Amino acid sequence: MKKPFKIITLSTAAALLLSFAGQEMASAASFKDINNVQGKEKIIALQQSGLIKGISAYLFAPHNTISEVEGVQMIVNALGLNLDLVRFVKEPKASDYFANANDSSWYSKALIIAAVNGLDLPADLKPNHKMTREEFTHQLIHAIEASGKLPMVKPVVVEFKDQNQVKLNYSASIQRALNYGVVKLDAHGKLNPKKEITRAEAAVEISNALAYLKAHPAPPANSETLTAEQAVQLIKEAAGPDADLQIKIDPNASVTRESFTYLLVHTLQTGGQLPMLNLKPVEIKDEAQMDILNSGAIQTAIALGFVELDQVGNFNPKANITRTDATGIVNKAVEYLKAHPAPGDESTTLTAEQAVQLIKEAAGPDADLQIKIDPNASVTRESFTYLLVHTLQTSGQLPMLNLKPVEIKDEAQMEILNSGAIQTAIALGFVELDQAGNFNPKANVTRTDATRIVNKAVEYLKAHPAPGAESTTLTAEQAVQLIKEAAGPDADLQIKIDPNASVTRESFTYLLVHTLQTSGQLPMLNLMPVEIKDNDKIDIQNEGAIQTAIALKIVELDSDGKFNPKDGITHADAKAMVNHVLEVLKRYSNQQK
Template structure:
């Protein structure tokens, strides 16, 4: 068959569309031809005439019963093929097709190019010969690429009268409904009317995509293939596909309607991995072809790239999916920053497919210009267990060139959702929407653990939700957005973003109902801004319906007494950024029937009905009826790890949650490695917010294994993990158990690495900051480098001393460091430690530095800069007044002491009569002398040092800094203000 252009293949693949177009065209009235009325082919003739594929004769007739010639068939098919983009084949002429008949010559060349019709064994086309019905069957099947199902059974009675070559074509017409007669009459000539019906019915055939239409199979990864079909698939089923020796998990349509041809891309996900070095064939509906084959290459697992994506994270990209256990093991990596090993400062590693995200501890950050080298050991394995090639990166320079920014902002109906280009601090100075300052000045992290996807939310009041949810474009502005590590440039003074709210056109619906704890669940909705128009929650346990208490903004934190017991309360909110309603069922009153949980019940299934809710566009949501199962927490405290603190003579047993109280000494039995019982001196819990560690103090501790037996019911959580509000469920207690306590290689556990004590910072007198740590501190508390103001080092000349005892530190700042009185942010780094080496932090959970805002006072002295004689005009030769200018404004409302100044004229000291503020500027004073002086003489004015003539200097600025300096009056002209 001759080459067919993509446009023709698209035409063939899209015969359904062609049929739709054809059926959409109203048939031309049969009266257009004088001899068509009443013919069974009238509508089909009209359809082809309307599309311009067929024409009548000059006398106004169509002659539907006249036999069709090969030349007429070629002309009609050429018109169809030209619409599909097929062009005439060069040099495709036949000796019996005269070039003078241009239309026929072009038509013959086109059908030959498409492979639809050709010549005989003598090379002639025979344009005037009639075409038989069996010949027409072949031409139609070839033109429209019709296929016959393998299980087709023919009902044609005269198939044996057809040539052997034609029988398959005739059955194909039958299978596709192109011919409907049981008697086909294969040797008869086809009439012009029959031809019209053949073509229209063939155009109406919906071509079924088969395995023969697979053009390519692409290997995406070891469990993903993409199969491209030449044709349109509107739906796919997993059972239609098969890969020998491989179990298929799912199939989905990825893409359809490619640029030039109607193609469908199907994504196949497998449960079992495809093996390297093997070939696989994809079969579709039991069939396959050579083009459905895919080879899985053998790939040597290795590291492809290493990069620092922000100041606290390094992204390692492999060329294959890796084993999460070995790839997340810190021991399999070595990190050096500026030549210093920092492997022990890796906090955790998150593995996702081909990537490993290395997160550093809070005390370690990359600064711009830092150089690092990362080594990945060959003990990391790929998903098949093969070793990764040992890798050592070149020296990589870390550079931060931009401040953090908002990548994307959206509004979900109840809160703002903001995506940043790096992890950012959750506390900011101000957040605005359309110029309106929000009540909240904090960001809540939703997902800050995935590279390039740092998502935070901002909670909004009801009034703010109305503002943020209006149809149109909104601007979000954040003041002082900082990244989490303080790497410069780490602060965006102003970060902006926009989002658009479009007109809502869909009603809300319930997406899911999620159990949260023993008496609380969440109804997730399709959109935010949804309101309840009446008591729309119906909660049933069996036949019993709980009473609806109504909307409670505290989510039942203040219910559970009196008439509010054993009722349903609800409140709009979000869960994981998704909008919906929280629902709480409170504890029944004593003796009340039908409690949420019956005797010995640990779970309960409730029937939930939710209706009469609408979105902000007043679309009413569909009624929801379903169930939710709530469960009591049956978990009991478990030991996560143990350690021996030989310094403090303690056995440390760390549980998986905070405990309520420590077991008493009679509740445990301690034995040494020889089995000898040892009596503890003290048994208690770790101090601070973290009370998950039982500390057993002995009179003497050795670095050897101990065993500790806990009696049943002596250890319980401080709060049930599956915590509830307004419902009295006791915390679960432990079973009797024995644990072995051993020393570990890594002592940096949470209960010894960071202290729970929070420093208290106060501003002392001017130039002094006092920090009360509450515990004895080490020398690191005196290191100036461990403190900063507004993210900058303390001013040069700052001194730090212990004050009173080693629990209090006093920072003395140098004179002249602060020009104005304003707020500063003091940061105490986590490198500050107690005398026992325990770090000081601001937040024990996030282990971030301690920060506080304090006010520092202006400590720059006003300096006398200039003196002028105060004269009325340039002709004046004498005056008693001098205008004195200072470097900054002076304190208003102060009565100045004449003893604070000394005035000399030509070496002679003058008596000062009075001193007052200038009426023009706060930085000016007017000094009036008792005697008149010559303005042509030089006068010198100086601030008298404290203690020379008086004990108090009254020449001060608003922060009470005492003025200093001297100046000489030499000008005899008026200043710009007429002085």
């Protein structure tokens, strides 16, 4: 569903009870066609309160079925939902939310109000489609709960004869409706969920819902603690409809002033809407209570006026945040964004922090990455591409490939250590050369270009999911590939190994060290052997390579001093060993210069 950029504050004092004095219709005439209708008194009471209208001054048409938009209009009117506390950056249209809506139709405002107030309406809503009893009941229950007036409860399950006919997505709200007394079963114990609902039935459900609300008033908004879901929704609304955000948060997490402020600022900064600022920090008396990783975002929020310290200079980071306070913070953020619009993505050079964030998002939440980068470093096409590919490979998500290099006209401008990653990125379609065959490695990368590269990487990862690295035993073919990657593209290696052979810690370590030594990349060392408790299990011809690997910290013994040579080696352990080797080779190469 598309949404215009807006911020909404829902007041708990909104007219949800039966006394809607401001909406009363003066001298409302009684309907002439409801004398024999069940729930007649409830329909009259709603009419006299100005909460429902007939098809004319004297006719209600109780047996007429209602369309989707008529049902929405009834709910919006009855619950007093409106746009009074909403500020839009651009004028909203019903079609912003519902593709099939007519912006000039009588129902357009009701659809806008419903969407902004969080009603659970489908984006492909069909205005003239007849509403069923289950659809209307679900929308009504969701409306009174989404507007913050009714706590979510775990209902006592009510059995009814045709419950197997209820759409799965509606079953929970139907159960709550039965518990609230909003809807009742017929004399045969049936709900008749697929039956088209009449105007009279809808009015009676609305009357029952209002009666329940009157008997169960909600607490004042100021005491309503923000939920994790509400926090995410507020932040997404602040970021606007063009920001394609995937904010992941534990729905049961407690939202504090610290966590909400950090999430808001971090989201706006990584979304390119809020600048990364070089600030002079203010003194926060209770800063010791804050997570150090969140302090920068909170200092930014203070500097930009989103939040304030209390009279004694405390931020109260661990205090729960109310919905009212959170909305106030977001409103101030939106005011700042209006006054300081971000430059277009095309002209925005990627910052180092944004680069890291994009790469972490590509790697996914399960990758525990610690990417170290100078926050003031200039991010080029070369450095970003290398960092992306290297991160995905070392985390086990991207395979090490044996590639036939393509010709890059300006390859001389590239660091030789980065060339393998860039060749991989080209081969997998993450990046392309320009028409002249240049990669332009030293050109700054824009946020748009970087996002495009990451999107292509994510598409590849989805199409070629890596096996779970921790639990996957290394195959002979993977072992050879890892060792070739460690040796680098310039090493013309012909490693022969039985593709069906079992790869152990011993055989992989030997093959890795032996290959690098015979290719001249790793020196032959004169070592003082360390004691290996299970040395008797190691083949004598492999001992030297394993002692070298231990001395260079490529591998370690376990807590009992054992090497466990005959154990199968996992993909993750083998990658870790190769990473250590690459570090050793870099150090050795630097010493030779």
